[in-house]
Amino acid sequence: MEFLLRLPAPFRFALRRPSAALPPAFVVLAIALWMASFGNWPLWRALADTQAPGSAPHGWAFVLGFGVLIAAGNAALLMLFAWRWTLKPIATLLLLITAFGAYFMLNYGIAIDASMLTNVLQTDVREAGDLLSWRMPAVVLALAGAPLWWLWRQPVARPTPLRSLAQNAGWLLLFLGVAVASVMAMFQEFSSTMRNQPQLRYLINPLNSVYALGRIATQPLRMDTHTLLPFGRDAHLGASYVNQTKPPLLVLVVGETGRSGNFGLNGYARATTPQLSARNDLASASNAWACGTSTATALPCMFSGLGKSGYEARKSNYENLLDVLAHAGLAVLWLDNQSGCKGVCDRVASASTTASTNPNWCTGGECLDPVMLAGLDERLAALPADQRARGTVLVLHQMGSHGPAYARRSAPALKKFTPECQSNALQECSQEEVVNAYDNSIVQTDAFLGATLRWLENKQAEFQPAMMYVADHGESLGENNIYLHGLPYAIAPDVQKHVPWITWLSPAMQARSGASTACLQKEMATRRISQDDYFHSVLGLLDVQTTTYQATNDLFAPCRAKG
Numbered sequence: 001m002e003f004l005l006r007l008p009a010p011f012r013f014a015l016r017r018p019s020a021a022l023p024p025a026f027v028v029l030a031i032a033l034w035m036a037s038f039g040n041w042p043l044w045r046a047l048a049d050t051q052a053p054g055s056a057p058h059g060w061a062f063v064l065g066f067g068v069l070i071a072a073g074n075a076a077l078l079m080l081f082a083w084r085w086t087l088k089p090i091a092t093l094l095l096l097i098t099a100f101g102a103y104f105m106l107n108y109g110i111a112i113d114a115s116m117l118t119n120v121l122q123t124d125v126r127e128a129g130d131l132l133s134w135r136m137p138a139v140v141l142a143l144a145g146a147p148l149w150w151l152w153r154q155p156v157a158r159p160t161p162l163r164s165l166a167q168n169a170g171w172l173l174l175f176l177g178v179a180v181a182s183v184m185a186m187f188q189e190f191s192s193t194m195r196n197q198p199q200l201r202y203l204i205n206p207l208n209s210v211y212a213l214g215r216i217a218t219q220p221l222r223m224d225t226h227t228l229l230p231f232g233r234d235a236h237l238g239a240s241y242v243n244q245t246k247p248p249l250l251v252l253v254v255g256e257t258g259r260s261g262n263f264g265l266n267g268y269a270r271a272t273t274p275q276l277s278a279r280n281d282l283a284s285a286s287n288a289w290a291c292g293t294s295t296a297t298a299l300p301c302m303f304s305g306l307g308k309s310g311y312e313a314r315k316s317n318y319e320n321l322l323d324v325l326a327h328a329g330l331a332v333l334w335l336d337n338q339s340g341c342k343g344v345c346d347r348v349a350s351a352s353t354t355a356s357t358n359p360n361w362c363t364g365g366e367c368l369d370p371v372m373l374a375g376l377d378e379r380l381a382a383l384p385a386d387q388r389a390r391g392t393v394l395v396l397h398q399m400g401s402h403g404p405a406y407a408r409r410s411a412p413a414l415k416k417f418t419p420e421c422q423s424n425a426l427q428e429c430s431q432e433e434v435v436n437a438y439d440n441s442i443v444q445t446d447a448f449l450g451a452t453l454r455w456l457e458n459k460q461a462e463f464q465p466a467m468m469y470v471a472d473h474g475e476s477l478g479e480n481n482i483y484l485h486g487l488p489y490a491i492a493p494d495v496q497k498h499v500p501w502i503t504w505l506s507p508a509m510q511a512r513s514g515a516s517t518a519c520l521q522k523e524m525a526t527r528r529i530s531q532d533d534y535f536h537s538v539l540g541l542l543d544v545q546t547t548t549y550q551a552t553n554d555l556f557a558p559c560r561a562k563g
Helices: 002-006 009-015 024-051 057-079 087-108 114-122 125-130 135-153 161-185 187-196 198-203 207-217 295-303 307-313 321-327 369-373 376-382 385-390 431-457 507-513 517-526 531-542 557-562
Strands: 224-229 248-255 282-289 316-318 331-336 349-352 392-397 464-471 498-505
Touching: 024 057, 024 087, 024 135, 024 161, 024 198, 057 087, 057 161, 057 187, 057 207, 087 135, 087 207, 114 207, 114 295, 161 187, 187 198, 198 207, 248 431, 248 531, 282 517, 295 307, 295 531, 307 531, 321 331, 321 392, 321 531, 331 376, 331 385, 369 431, 376 392, 431 464, 431 498, 464 507, 464 531, 498 507, 498 517, 507 531, 517 557
Parallel strands: 224 316, 248 392, 248 464, 331 349, 331 392
Antiparallel strands: 282 498, 464 498
């Protein structure tokens, strides 16, 4: 007790046990003000970088008005739950959402929207472990510890139900009125800021997470997620399959988190792709773009035949590229070294290597990508013989350069660039160390693709092989204090959207398809392409005929025409 008496007055006040119960609205307002101020530190930091509020008097007025708007919005949200049994649990939940959101926004420079939360909800235990560090509990405790301690010690008045209804409704209208008045008082500057810096709206904590969760929860109201509509059911094999002596064998490597600009094959100053760069039989696109900035969005989008705009506007799910290939009678296998195919492989044969214990490639509960090549002959032979006789498509879904634990994505023998960031809290490392770790993961991808090509070359006696490697999305490595990926497409930097796209055709496949590597190298050198072209290019290469095919999106069509 003597120790407590010696504490400074503010601490003694904070530690005292409250004697009088506070009205629910006062508790709501206190929590809302805390979240609007301390919980929105990422927003205020971003606003300071762009708005420079100290440069002119109206700058501070705008920041104050913005803060009042956020506090009023948080208070209005909490007032919906300001009842006897819900106020403290919901306030606790929002405080924790605020603290965790602030941590990820501060550490990785991310923004929170429905796509980002979808990634979180679809993350497996292994990927989630990569995001854990000592910083997380420290930041969460700093941002949520004090208000949670105060909240659960504070007695709250319990009016009668009718009185609560009247009071809550009145306070709700008041908080909404304050929010509207705040916007009107700074409307010109507010609208200009939101228009010119739209990324700020995704930093408003925790309303960004609440809105995103609402979008996810109400998706069934906007889209029929239970109905699968047919697509390309008229698919059939073209003339090249008549009397064929060797069937095609196409390996589609789906890269993970590949930055086009970090591939030596595309002109990067570092030798990150020594095996691929040593070959002269590859066509690499230097101007290829993803249709999303996260796996959850880009992966199903690139395998869709709807294109980016059609995929985003769809009201139901449609069959995808793998379904169309199966409709045509080809053998299809999806092999995953990642957290799943996001629904793309649901209706074809699939397998996973994530639980493999192969001592050559697996350690610490995860495997490097070459594990997918171990036993691949047996997986190929297990596919239906009648389908293999027509042709086979193997999809290899990489772990690739999945962050933030880049150092775990490359074997010790392939770590060419040092010092390497060993932490998954990337801000603890210099940007050079982060880039070194990432570039080593590209060296690992180069080795994996080189091994895949050698496996395919050994199949030329039985098949007419080909390989196409396309990354699902790119990555930020600390540029402008932004890390990882998943920012809303409209505001994401190009490094999250600019992806590598590499094609190899065996001599037999060149003859079969009519597209020569030399022609492809010229066509893909500077031409802007996107994952909208993926669906149609695969169908065109394999000579699968369907009314859903569009020649204008087939990368091989110009070379066939010239041939």
